[in-house]
Amino acid sequence: MPDASDTGQQTATSAPRGPRHVAIIMDGNGRWAQARGRPRLFGHHAGARRVREVVEACPALGVKYLTIFAFSTENWKRTQTEVAGLMSLFRRYIAKEMQALAAKNVRVRFIGDRVRLDAKLITLMDQLELQTAGNDGTHLTIALNYGGRDEVARATKRLAQDVADGKLKPEDVDEETLPKYLDTCVLPDPDLVIRTSGEARISNFLLWQSAYAEYEFIDTLWPDFSANELARLCHSYGCRDRRFGGVKT
Ligand code: FPP
Numbered sequence: 494m495p496d497a498s499d500t501g502q503q504t505a506t507s508a509p510r511g512p513r514h515v516a517i518i519m520d521g522n523g524r525w526a527q528a529r530g531r532p533r534l535f536g537h538h539a540g541a542r543r544v545r546e547v548v549e550a551c552p553a554l555g556v557k558y559l560t561i562f563a564f565s566t567e568n569w570k571r572t573q574t575e576v577a578g579l580m581s582l583f584r585r586y587i588a589k590e591m592q593a594l595a596a597k598n599v600r601v602r603f604i605g606d607r608v609r610l611d612a613k614l615i616t617l618m619d620q621l622e623l624q625t626a627g628n629d630g631t632h633l634t635i636a637l638n639y640g641g642r643d644e645v646a647r648a649t650k651r652l653a654q655d656v657a658d659g660k661l662k663p664e665d666v667d668e669e670t671l672p673k674y675l676d677t678c679v680l681p682d683p684d685l686v687i688r689t690s691g692e693a694r695i696s697n698f699l700l701w702q703s704a705y706a707e708y709e710f711i712d713t714l715w716p717d718f719s720a721n722e723l724a725r726l727c728h729s730y731g732c733r734d735r736r737f738g739g740v741k742t
Contacts, residue, residue, distance in 0.1 A: 515684070515687065516559075516702075517561050520715055525539060541582055543715060543719075547718065551631045557631065561634070564637050566638060566639065566640030566643045583637065594633070599628055600626065600629065601621050601622060604644070634680060642697055644675055682704070682705065684707065685730045686709070688709070689713050689715045705737050707730055707733055
């Protein structure tokens with residue numbers, strides 16, 4: 494679990510600072526490719542290349558936690574070709590980036606339900622998590638077959654099982670208890686959620702965790718997103734007044 498100084502939680506009175514945890518909905522790959530007359534997967538490959546630049550930018554910006562939405566529980570509705578291409582891209586990305594991520598002191602975790610993912614991909618995910626488990630630099634979390642509602646439902650099922658087994662009393666279930674059952678249990682809540690491509694919706698991403706996040710909906714398509722743009726958004730976040738339901742004192 495992160496210690497109190499590492500949770501990114503700010504109080505109503507603390508001084509403004511950059512976000513400790515940035516979460517990104519990487520949208521717009523398909524439109525980026527279509528604008529170039531190329532298939533959608535071309536855009537996903539270009540998007541994957543952007544991930545490295547953004548991960549590498551985090552330490553200098555004070556971003557300790559980066560969570561990226563790679564594949565949602567709803568993305569299975571896409572064509573078989575696109576889904577298979579994305580799964581292949583994830584396998585290739587993990588195999589290709591494993592050494593570099595480990596060497597750059599990045600700790601990688603995956604969130605989401607693995608049940609629909611293929612065995613080869615799951616093995617690579619396990620390897621990447623294991624290989625980077627001792628790292629304490631940027632905490633990169635990749636949401637793969639992730640949906641916020643699905644996560645809460647799976648968490649509730651486990652919590653209900655603990656109640657049935659007598660490990661937890663119903664009267665002890667509160668706002669502190671439920672997050673311990675979420676996929677993100679070891680992560681602080683996101684401070685800043687960014688969505689690229691001009692869409693202003695959250696699409697089932699980190700529903701519980703983002704209750705008090707600041708949002709940035711920007712027009713840039715994900716394959717055009719840059720470290721400079723991340724820096725701009727982090728700076729702008731630092732100028733915001735987060736009150737967490739309280740009032741400024
Ligand atoms: C949304 O754009 C993007 C996705 C569903 C996939 C995100 C995946 C990547 C950026 C690839 C690499 C990620 C990793 C971790 C290797 P869209 O296809 O919905 O774009 P559109 O709205 O323009 O159609």
